[in-house]
Structures are given as structure tokens and as C-alpha cells.
Amino acid sequence: MRIRFRERSVLPGFGLTMGCTMSYLSLLVLIPLAGLFLKSTTISWEQFWTTVTEPSVVASYKLTFGASFVAAAINAVFGLIVAWVLVRYSFLGKRFVDAMVDLPFAMPTAVSGIALTALYSSNGWIGRWLEPLGIEVAYSSLGVTVALCFIGLPFVVRTLQPALEDMDMEVEEAAASLGATRLQTFVRVILPTILPALLTGFALAFARALGEYGSVVFIASKSEKVVPMLIYTKLEQYRYAEAAAIAVVTLAASFAVLLFINLLQWWSRRYAA
Amino acid sequence: MNSGARVLPDWVLVFVIPSLLGLVLGGCGRDAAVQTEQSAEPIGILNVSYDPTREFYAEYNQAFAKHWEAETGQTVSVEPSHGGSGKQARSVIDGLAADVVTLALAYDIDAICNQSGLIPKDWQSRLPDNSAPYTSTIVFLVRKGNPKGIKDWNDLVREGVEVVTPDPKTSGGARWNYLAAWGYVLKQELGDLAKLHDPKQGQAVAQAQAKAKKFVKELYAHVKVLDSGARGATLTFVNNGRGDVLLAWENEAFYSINKMAKGGQCEIVVPAVSILAEPSVALVDKVADEHGTRKVAEAYLKYLYSPEGQAIAAKHFYRPRYTKSVPEKYVEQFPKIELFTIDDVFGGWQKTQMEHFDDGGAYDEMQNP
Amino acid sequence: MRRMTGGQRQDAAVTEPRWIRRLLIGITLAFLGLFLLVPLLVVFAEALSQGWTAYAHSFSDSATWSAIRLTLLVAAIVVPINTIFGVAAAWAIAKFQFAGKSLLITLIDLPYSVSPVISGMIFVLLFGRQGWFGPWLATHHVHVVFSTLGIVLATLFVTFPFVARELIPLMQAQGTEEEEAARVLGASGVQMFWRVTLPNIKWGLLYGVILCNARAMGEFGAVSVVAGHRASTNTMPLHVQMLYEGGCDLAPAFAVASLLAMLALVTLVLKSVLQWKTAQQVATEEMGWTGD
Numbered sequence: 001m002r003i004r005f006r007e008r009s010v011l012p013g014f015g016l017t018m019g020c021t022m023s024y025l026s027l028l029v030l031i032p033l034a035g036l037f038l039k040s041t042t043i044s045w046e047q048f049w050t051t052v053t054e055p056s057v058v059a060s061y062k063l064t065f066g067a068s069f070v071a072a073a074i075n076a077v078f079g080l081i082v083a084w085v086l087v088r089y090s091f092l093g094k095r096f097v098d099a100m101v102d103l104p105f106a107m108p109t110a111v112s113g114i115a116l117t118a119l120y121s122s123n124g125w126i127g128r129w130l131e132p133l134g135i136e137v138a139y140s141s142l143g144v145t146v147a148l149c150f151i152g153l154p155f156v157v158r159t160l161q162p163a164l165e166d167m168d169m170e171v172e173e174a175a176a177s178l179g180a181t182r183l184q185t186f187v188r189v190i191l192p193t194i195l196p197a198l199l200t201g202f203a204l205a206f207a208r209a210l211g212e213y214g215s216v217v218f219i220a221s222k223s224e225k226v227v228p229m230l231i232y233t234k235l236e237q238y239r240y241a242e243a244a245a246i247a248v249v250t251l252a253a254s255f256a257v258l259l260f261i262n263l264l265q266w267w268s269r270r271y272a273a
Numbered sequence: 274m275n276s277g278a279r280v281l282p283d284w285v286l287v288f289v290i291p292s293l294l295g296l297v298l299g300g301c302g303r304d305a306a307v308q309t310e311q312s313a314e315p316i317g318i319l320n321v322s323y324d325p326t327r328e329f330y331a332e333y334n335q336a337f338a339k340h341w342e343a344e345t346g347q348t349v350s351v352e353p354s355h356g357g358s359g360k361q362a363r364s365v366i367d368g369l370a371a372d373v374v375t376l377a378l379a380y381d382i383d384a385i386c387n388q389s390g391l392i393p394k395d396w397q398s399r400l401p402d403n404s405a406p407y408t409s410t411i412v413f414l415v416r417k418g419n420p421k422g423i424k425d426w427n428d429l430v431r432e433g434v435e436v437v438t439p440d441p442k443t444s445g446g447a448r449w450n451y452l453a454a455w456g457y458v459l460k461q462e463l464g465d466l467a468k469l470h471d472p473k474q475g476q477a478v479a480q481a482q483a484k485a486k487k488f489v490k491e492l493y494a495h496v497k498v499l500d501s502g503a504r505g506a507t508l509t510f511v512n513n514g515r516g517d518v519l520l521a522w523e524n525e526a527f528y529s530i531n532k533m534a535k536g537g538q539c540e541i542v543v544p545a546v547s548i549l550a551e552p553s554v555a556l557v558d559k560v561a562d563e564h565g566t567r568k569v570a571e572a573y574l575k576y577l578y579s580p581e582g583q584a585i586a587a588k589h590f591y592r593p594r595y596t597k598s599v600p601e602k603y604v605e606q607f608p609k610i611e612l613f614t615i616d617d618v619f620g621g622w623q624k625t626q627m628e629h630f631d632d633g634g635a636y637d638e639m640q641n642p
Numbered sequence: 643m644r645r646m647t648g649g650q651r652q653d654a655a656v657t658e659p660r661w662i663r664r665l666l667i668g669i670t671l672a673f674l675g676l677f678l679l680v681p682l683l684v685v686f687a688e689a690l691s692q693g694w695t696a697y698a699h700s701f702s703d704s705a706t707w708s709a710i711r712l713t714l715l716v717a718a719i720v721v722p723i724n725t726i727f728g729v730a731a732a733w734a735i736a737k738f739q740f741a742g743k744s745l746l747i748t749l750i751d752l753p754y755s756v757s758p759v760i761s762g763m764i765f766v767l768l769f770g771r772q773g774w775f776g777p778w779l780a781t782h783h784v785h786v787v788f789s790t791l792g793i794v795l796a797t798l799f800v801t802f803p804f805v806a807r808e809l810i811p812l813m814q815a816q817g818t819e820e821e822e823a824a825r826v827l828g829a830s831g832v833q834m835f836w837r838v839t840l841p842n843i844k845w846g847l848l849y850g851v852i853l854c855n856a857r858a859m860g861e862f863g864a865v866s867v868v869a870g871h872r873a874s875t876n877t878m879p880l881h882v883q884m885l886y887e888g889g890c891d892l893a894p895a896f897a898v899a900s901l902l903a904m905l906a907l908v909t910l911v912l913k914s915v916l917q918w919k920t921a922q923q924v925a926t927e928e929m930g931w932t933g934d
Contacts, residue, residue: 006740010822012831014738017730024727025749028799032764033752035774039767078673085670089663097670099914103678106853106906106913108860109758110879111899114886115681118688118896122514125684126676139513150677182658211757213863214879218886222498222509228759228863235763235867236501237442238363244767247760254755258748319872327888354872361871367771368780369788369870389771508887534891563783 036251040244051245057230063141064226065253068209071148072156076202079156086157087164105154109214116147117218143219144226151215152205159204163197196268200261207257210250315348318566318573321371323358323445323552324502325525328532329589330375336585337576341569349569357502358445365391365557372561372570375554377445377503379403380622382555391559405551406577407591410612411446411453413542414510414519414526421517425544426457429492429518436495437516439506441630445552446503448630450520453548454492456618458485460546466613490639511535518542522550527590527606549612685903688896700897705873709881709898712790716877717858720797724854728805729847733839736813737821750806753799758863762796765868769795788870793877796864801857808850809843816842845920849913856909860902878902 006014040048051057085091086098104112120127120137127138137143167190175185213228220226225233227250234243322330334351341349354361354369358377365371366389376382379397382404386392397404415423421434429436439447460466462481468474498515500506503525510519511529521529530536554574561567576582580598587593587603596604619625629635657663690697700706731750735743753761767773769786779786786792820842824834840847862879869875876884878898885895 006738009738009818010825011737011818011834012825013835014734014740017734018738018740020727021731021734021746024730024802025746028795028802029749029752032768032799035768036760036764078669081666082670082674085666088657089667091667095914097674099910100674100678102910102913103682103906106856106860106909107682108862108879108902108906110862110882111685111860111902111906112681113862114882114892114895114899115684115688118892119681119684125680139515150681153677182662207755211755211760213757213759213866222500228757231757231759231763232863232867233501235759235766236357236360237440238360238367240767240772243763247757247763250757250760251755254757258751258755262748321872352873354870356871364788364870367787368776368785369872370785505887 036244036247039241040248043241043245047241048245051242052249056225057246060225060227060230063144063224064210067141067145067148067226068206071145071152071209072202072206074145074149075152075156075205076198079153079201079205080160080198082153083157083160083164087161101157102154104151109151109212110218112150112215113147113218116143116150116215120146120219138219139221141221141224143221144216144224147215147219148209148212151212152209155204155208156198156201159197159201160194163194167193196264200264200268203257203261203264207254207261210254210257315350316566316569317350317352318372318561318564318570319352319354319370320373320375320573321354321361321365321369322375323361323377324355324439324504325446325507325522325528326375327353327355327504328528329524329586329591332589333577333582333585336581337573340576340581341572344572347569349573351573355502355504357439357443357447357505359441359448360443360501365389370560370564371557372564372566373554373556373574375552375574377550377552378448378622379405379551379553380626381445382553383622385555385557391557392555393558396555397553399556400554400574401578402594403551404553404555405594406554406574406582407552407586407593409523409550409552409591410547410610411450411520411544411550412523412526412547412608412610413544414507414521414529414539415517415542417538417540419540419542423518423542426454426488426546427461429454429520430488430495434495434518435497435516436492436518436520437498437500437506437510438496438520439503440499440501441636443501444503444506446506446522446525446550447499449522449548449550451489451629451636452615452619452625453520453544454489455485456548456613457544457546458488459618460613466618469618486635486639489635493639507533511539523592523607524590543608543610546611546613548618549614551615682903685896685899688892689900690893691896692891692893696893697897700894703894705876706881706894706898708873709876709878710901712793712874712876713859713878715790716794716797717855719794720801720858721851721855723798724802725805725847725851727802728809728850728854731806732809732813732843735810736816737818747810750803753801753803758800758861759867761799762864762867765792765795765799787868788872789875792868793865793875796868797858797861800861800864801854804854804857805847805850808846808853812843812846813839845916845923849916849920852909852912852916856906859905 043051082101086094086101117138118124120130120143122128122131122136122138124138130137135142137146171189171193172185175189176182180188211228212226213232216226217229217232220229227246231243231246231250234240234246320330320334330351330353334353337351338349341347354371356364358381361369361374362376362381362384365374365385374382374385374392382392382396386394386396400406413423413429415421421428421431423429423434428434438450441447441451456466459469459481462484463469463474463477469478471478498506498509500509503522506519507521507525507529509515511533512535519526526541528536529539530541554577556567556570556574558567561570577586578595580595583593583595584599584603587596587599590606592607593599593604615622615625627634658666689700731746735746766787769775769779769792771777771780771787773787775786784791786795820838821834824838829837859877860879861877862883865877866880866883869877869880871884873881873884878901882895882899882902885898886892888895
């Protein structure tokens with residue numbers, strides 16, 4: 001039996017398109033990423049370890065993971081509410097609100113960055129109300145969390161909307177006819193169904209927040225840097241090998257999250273079937 | 274099956290398309306065409322400078338353009354680039370096509386010379402005064418009214434004082450700050466800095482050096498934020514309201530008070546002793562020759578020493594070398610400070626960079642608890 | 643199976659009490675207003691804080707125009723290249739069955755999970771003077787880092803999944819029947835693509851192109867790593883940063899930022915229009931099929 005790489009097809013163009021795709025991918029993605037990994041190997045394993053476990057670097061990991069997790073969690077809660085409202089209710093201006101959800105996705109990160117900083121600094125529109133209360137948002141980890149909230153919102157909402165739209169009304173009606181209150185129905189019927197989508201949205205927002213630079217670099221305090229800012233500083237100091245080492249660790253973390261997302265989607269497909 | 278309309282097999286296109294892409298993209302990366310200096314065609318040069326010089330060179334570039342047009346009829350546009358001096362030097366080494374460099378210290382230009390060969394080794398003697406047309410020093414900027422009562426260097430390490438200074442690894446001003454602090458302690462301990470060169474005072478000198486290291490280490494313990502350049506540190510202190518005292522270039526301190534919106538909330542404190550900072554300038558020979566801009570670039574640097582160049586420098590709070598034709602008010606604004614030089618106290622930049630700022634040097638050692 | 647969409651009249655049993663609905667809508671509006679709308683308004687407010695003349699004056703700066711031109715140039719190069727790639731990749735993935743397909747899709751998704759700073763850094767490591775190809779590039783006088791070419795490469799990397807990821811599910815959902823029918827009826831490859839495939843994917847394609855363009859013009863982190871701190875290699879986002887960190891007055895930075903914000907709003911409008919058109923197309927197709 002001959003083993004084929006691909007199934008026979010009547011359609012033309014596989015060689016051309018596949019070739020284009022593979023050469024483009026190799027040139028643009030594979031080779032540069034290989035370069036990154038190779039650069040990180042130019043320092044000894046010991047140096048690699050010292051670089052990625054240095055106190056300032058570890059503090060940066062903590063800040064980045066912590067802020068990203070909190071931001072993604074906030075987005076999960078509010079994103080669920082927003083998606084629910086957009087799918088199930090109608091109100092004046094709904095189309096406008098629906099379109100606005102994508103704003104963080106469409107807005108250049110530098111613009112979001114300076115806008116949020118101006119907003120939350122001590123004489124900004126919101127900052128001036130918070131300052132007397134002792135809450136400092138700009139130039140602090142709280143500011144970082146706010147910025148990460150901003151950029152992660154569309155991921156949760158856009159992942160939940162299709163899941164909510166696809167939900168079968170009959171199950172809810174059955175639950176209602178069996179005497180469940182609306183809240184019970186929500187917790188026991190609806191939530192489990194959309195849980196995969198919710199977790200996927202959370203993971204996407206989390207992954208995006210981990211790598212965010214533009215929105216965060218203006219509002220972050222220079223003494224507490226998130227990992228992308230740290231890598232940028234190392235590059236400014238021309239410590240390429242160290243920057244590469246930290247980047248490799250970051251990529252490993254992002255891939256772990258990606259893997260988690262893929263597993264979730266595989267699980268949800270099995271579950272749904 | 275195939276109607277036979279296509280003659281080329283798929284795989285040929287697989288190679289053709291990426292190659293075409295490569296040519297298109299390669300076209301983007303070609304150097305700008307060599308500019309001819311002889312003709313009256315407009316010419317452009319890139320001046321890679323350090324962080325605080327933005328306003329100074331903005332005005333100077335215009336003045337020089339006028340002067341060059343009057344002299345040769347050619348229009349010249351000078352493109353500025355600003356950032357921490359060390360970082361800018363590394364950028365030039367890495368390929369940033371500077372026609373001239375006007376950096377914070379001679380060592381950064383030496384680094385370009387040694388690591389890339391773009392500048393010849395005798396660059397410093399090509400222009401007067403060791404290629405430093407203006408000088409400056411290091412002073413303190415504090416909040417108006419000086420609430421923490423900071424008078425001199427030893428006040429910086431008092432309890433509860435937060436110091437703002439940029440990162441010595443990227444900024445030139447940061448290194449001058451560090452050395453000024455170190456030199457202050459040596460002066461305190463030895464009384465007379467000439468003792469540094471006296472072999473009989475060896476033990477006293479060694480003790481003084483040890484004390485200086487301890488002091489500077491403690492100074493950096495009071496630093497919470499390290500900006501990459503002097504201007505960044507100024508913004509952090511003045512605009513963002515961080516810290517109690519900013520270690521700054523004298524010209525930066527004057528600029529903040531006079532020109533920045535929130536400058537009125539700050540005041541300058543002049544320490545008793547500080548370091549003579551000599552920012553150096555140089556032509557980047559290889560790049561200028563490649564671009565065909567040598568003549569105009571050389572004239573650009575020479576004009577810094579002219580009466581007009583010196584006046585503009587003084588106006589922007591840089592201490593001019595030649596005060597004869599500079600208006601009185603610009604000369605008088607500079608306070609009298611006792612200044613020591615890097616050659617006298619530290620034995621020159623090569624030695625200093627290696628001992629203090631290179632990887633594994635004194636600054637790196639201080640980062641460990 | 644009944645699906646739930648907002649406009650339907652709702653059965654009392656499967657909907658929340660009015661006050662909860664009001665509350666949730668209120669929370670939504672407040673949250674989105676606070677987190678999305680207000681920052682957008684701040685951009686325009688700060689840009690105009692010194693008055694309309696100052697706002698107009700911000701654009702008389704030659705450095706600003708150079709940044710705008712560079713941004714447009716980069717987008718004009720990057721978007722077509724990535725569109726061609728996107729269509730090619732989607733064609734190969736959606737219309738054929740072969741080994742390693744999911745690996746390929748993962749590779750295409752890669753830039754989504756890589757931080758922009760890292761995206762820029764990989765090109766510096768490759769093409770910087772100290773990089774792999776550095777010496778070769780130096781002898782041939784080709785500048786990648788600190789020049790337009792580097793910016794183009796970094797932007798290509800960051801934006802290349804957009805068109806592909808829009809088209810792949812769309813083309814997968816559409817299947818191969820129509821194209822196969824065309825081939826059987828004697829159409830050449832080009833005819834088949836132009837007359838059968840392209841009309842089917844046109845809205846999705848446009849959608850991907852719009853997203854790709856928005857990201858190409860707005861990319862900041864990757865470009866910041868690769869470009870130098872000089873006016874002639876500043877794109878608009880970099881120019882915004884330079885103006886913002888320049889010192890005295892923030893209004894010019896926000897003025898340029900307002901242009902980018904307007905670009906974002908135009909993108910959103912176009913997105914909505916295209917989504918609506920796609921929904922229309924799907925609806926007509928569904929109606930067409932129920933006729934079978």
C-alpha cells in the first residue's frame with residue numbers, strides 16, 4: 001500500500017499554493033524564530049539560568065502573570081455579561097455597542113497606551129477622583145492591569161457570542177418547565193454549556209496580555225516592568241543573549257497557554273458531540 | 274484533466290515568487306543614493322546625539338542651515354536622533370547611518386571607533402578642545418522650597434530620600450552622575466585630589482576608594498527608577514512627580530526650570546564640588562564618505578565653535594568654550610562650582626569604563642546585595 | 643432547534659426579570675463606556691486641548707508628514723503581500739487533505755502568541771550588524787535594522803495571520819463542491835478561482851484585509867525594536883511616542899494619535915458593514931439550499 005502525503009483531488013494549485021505558503025512561512029517565521037532559539041544558546045546553560053532567575057526578572061514574571069491573570073478574569077466576568085446582553089437583549093444602540101467591543105482590537109496599542117495614561121494620571125479625568133482616595137492607577141501595577149483589561153475584552157466577548165448564539169433554547173425551556181428558577185437554569189444548564197468558550201476566551205485574553213507592550217509601556221511604573229518591557233530594556237542595553245533567553249521562556253509560557261486552548265477546544269468538541 | 278492552459282509547472286513559481294518578493298524587499302533596503310555636494314541640490318545629514326540636546330540642536334540646525342545656504346547656496350537639512358548616549362553609540366555600531374555623532378562622552382565615540390571602524394582613531398584631535406565644543410556639569414534638581422533640605426552629595430543617602438538618575442548602561446549623563454558622586458567622596462576623604470597621583474599616599478587613596486564605592490552603592494539603593502536617558506529621567510522627576518532629587522546635567526536642570534510647564538515646581542541646588550563633563554562630537558568618516566556629505570558634515574561640527582554656535586549653546590545652558598562673543602547674560606547664568614576632571618581623578622575614560630561600567634565592573638558589583 | 647437572537651419576543655420562562663435585564667444592560671454600558679469609550683474620547687480631548695489652530699499646526703511638521711507617509715508605504719507593501727499569502731494558504735488548507743495540516747495552522751497562528759517586542763527582536767538578531775546575516779548585509783550596503791526594510795519585515799511577521807485566519811474557516815465551510823463542479827465543466831484553474839472561489843470569499847477576504855491593514859498601520863512594539871530613533875524611520879505610532887516623550891506639551895502627540903484613532907473607527911465601521919454583508923450572504927445561501 002502506498003502512503004500518500006495528500007489525497008487525490010481534482011482541484012489544481014496545491015503545489016503552487018503549498019509551495020508559496022511553505023516558503024513564505026519558512027522565510028518569515030521559522031528562520032527568524034530559529035535564530036532566536038539559537039541566540040539564546042550562545043550563552044551557557046548556567047548563564048541562561050542566572051539570567052532568567054535574576055530577582056528583577058522574576059519580579060517581572062510575577063507582575064506580568066499576575067496582572068494578566070487578573071485582567072483576563074475581570075474580562076471573563078464582564079465579558080460574559082456583555083456577550084449575554086448583546087446576544088439576548090435588544091436595546092437602543094445595540095449595534096453601536098456591538099461594534100465598539102472591537103475597539104481595543106482595532107486601536108493601535110501606542111494610542112491606547114497614552115490615552116489610558118492621560119486618563120488615570122493624577123490630573124486625568126478619572127485619576128483626579130481616585131487620587132484623593134489614595135488610589136494610584138497610573139505608573140503602578142494597577143495601571144498595568146487596567147491597560148490589560150482594555151486590550152483583552154474583545155477576546156472574551158467574541159468567543160462567547162457564537163457559543164451563546166448556538167445555544168439550544170429548548171434545553172432552557174425544559175429546565176424552566178421542570179421548575180428551575182432562572183438562576184438555577186443559568187448555573188446548571190447554561191454555564192456548563194458555554195464553559196469551554198468562556199475558558200477559551202479567558203485563555204486568549206490571558207495570552208494576549210502576557211505579550212502586550214504598547215498599551216502598557218506608558219502606564220507602567222518604570223521600576224516595575226512587565227516582561228516585554230524588560231526584554232526591550234535588555235535590547236536597549238544591547239544584551240541580546242539575555243533578551244533572547246527571557247524571550248524563550250516567555251514563548252514557552254505562551255505555547256503552554258496555546259496548547260491549553262487547543263485542548264479545551266478539542267474537549268468541547270468531544271463534549272458537544 | 275488539465276486543459277493545458279498552463280505551461281509553467283507549479284514548482285517553478287514556488288521559486289519565482291519568493292525571489293521576486295526578495296527583490297522588492299531588497300529594493301527597500303538599499304542605501305540612499307550618494308548625494309553630490311558640488312551641485313546646489315539639497316543635502317541631508319543625520320546627527321545622532323544624546324538625550325537632552327533636543328532643543329539645542331533644533332535651534333542650532335536651523336542656524337547652521339542658514340549659514341550653509343549663505344555660504345554655498347546649498348540647502349541642508351539636518352535630521353536629529355536622540356537617546357541615551359551609550360545606546361546611541363551602539364545603534365551607530367549596529368548600522369544606524371549617522372553622518373555625525375554628538376554624544377555625551379568621548380568613550381562612546383571611542384567605542385564606535387573600536388567596534389566598527391567607522392571613525393578613525395585620531396578623531397579627538399581633529400577638532401579643538403578635544404572635540405568638545407561645550408561643557409557641562411552635574412547638579413541637583415529638587416522640589417520647590419527644598420522640603421528635604423538637600424544641600425550636598427551626602428544628603429542624597431539620607432533616610433527617605435529617593436534619587437532619580439538614568440541607567441549607566443545606556444545613558445551618558447548617568448555615568449557622569451555616578452563619577453561625580455564618586456569623586457565627591459574622594460575629595461571629602463583626601464582633601465586634595467592631587468594625592469591620587471602621589472605614590473606615598475597609597476593607603477589613604479585605597480581607603481578613600483573603598484569609601485567612595487560604598488557611598489555610590491548606597492546612592493543607587495535610593496534609586497527606584499532607571500530611565501534609559503537623561504531626558505527620560507527629567508520627565509520622570511518633573512512631569513511624573515517621582516523622587517525627591519534628580520541628578521541632572523546642568524543644562525537639563527536649567528531647561529526644566531525655564532522651559533518645562535511644571536518646571537516652576539522645582540529648583541536647582543548646586544553641590545560644592547562636581548565633575549567637568551565634556552560631551553564630544555565627531556564626524557563618522559565612513560558614513561559621510563559613503564553618503565558624499567563629508568564637507569557639509571565637517572562644516573556642521575566646526576560651526577559649533579563659531580560665535581553663533583557658542584551663543585546658541587550658552588542660550589541652551591551649555592557652558593561655552595569661547596565666551597568672547599557670547600552675550601553676558603548667558604555667561605553669568607552658570608554658577609561657580611569646583612570642578613574636577615575625569616582624567617585627573619579617574620585616569621581617563623578607557624580605564625573608567627572598564628573598571629566601573631563594563632560587564633562585571635564596579636557598577637555591576639553594586640547591584641548584588 | 644430554535645436559536646436565540648436578541649430581537650425575538652421572549653418567553654417569560656426563559657428570560658430574566660426586567661430589573662435584572664436593566665441591571666445587566668446598565669453594567670454593560672457602564673463597563674464598556676468606562677473602559678472603551680472614555681479612553682477614545684480622551685485622545686480627542688487632549689488633542690484639542692490647545693485649541694483647533696494648535697491641532698492643525700501639529701500637522702504642519704515635516705516629521706509628522708514623513709511618519710504618515712512611511713506608515714502608508716508600509717501598509718501598501720505589507721497588506722497585498724499578506725493577502726496573497728493568506729489566499730494561498732487558505733486555498734491549500736481548506737481545499738485539500740494532507741498530512742500536517744493542523745501543524746501548518748498552528749504555525750500560521752504563531753504571531754498571535756508572540757509578543758510584538760519578540761517579533762521585532764528576531765529580525766534584529768537575524769539582520770542586525772551583530773546578527774547572522776549582519777556582515778553579509780554590511781558588505782552589500784543593505785540596511786535592514788534602523789531602516790524601512792526592517793519595519794516592513796517586522797510588520798509582515800506581525801500581520802500575516804490575519805487574512806489567512808479569516809479565509810480558512812470560511813473556505814472550509816464552503817467546501818470543494820463548487821470548485822470541483824467548475825473543473826468538471828472545463829474551467830481552467832484561473833477561471834475557477836476568479837469566477838467561483840473569489841465571489842464566495844470576497845466579504846471574508848475584505849474583512850481580513852481591513853484587519854490586516856489596521857494592525858499594519860498601528861503596529862508599535864515590533865517596529866519600535868527594529869527602527870531607529872530618527873524621524874525618517876518613524877511610523878505614526880513611533881512618532882506618537884517620540885512626541886509624547888519629547889517633553890513639554892502632550893497635545894501634538896495626541897493630535898497624531900487622533901489620526902490613528904480615526905483610522906480605528908473607520909476600521910470598526912467597515913468591519914460592521916462587512917459582517918452584515920457576510921450575514922446576508924450566508925442567509926441567502928441558506929435560503930437557497932432549503933429549496934432543495
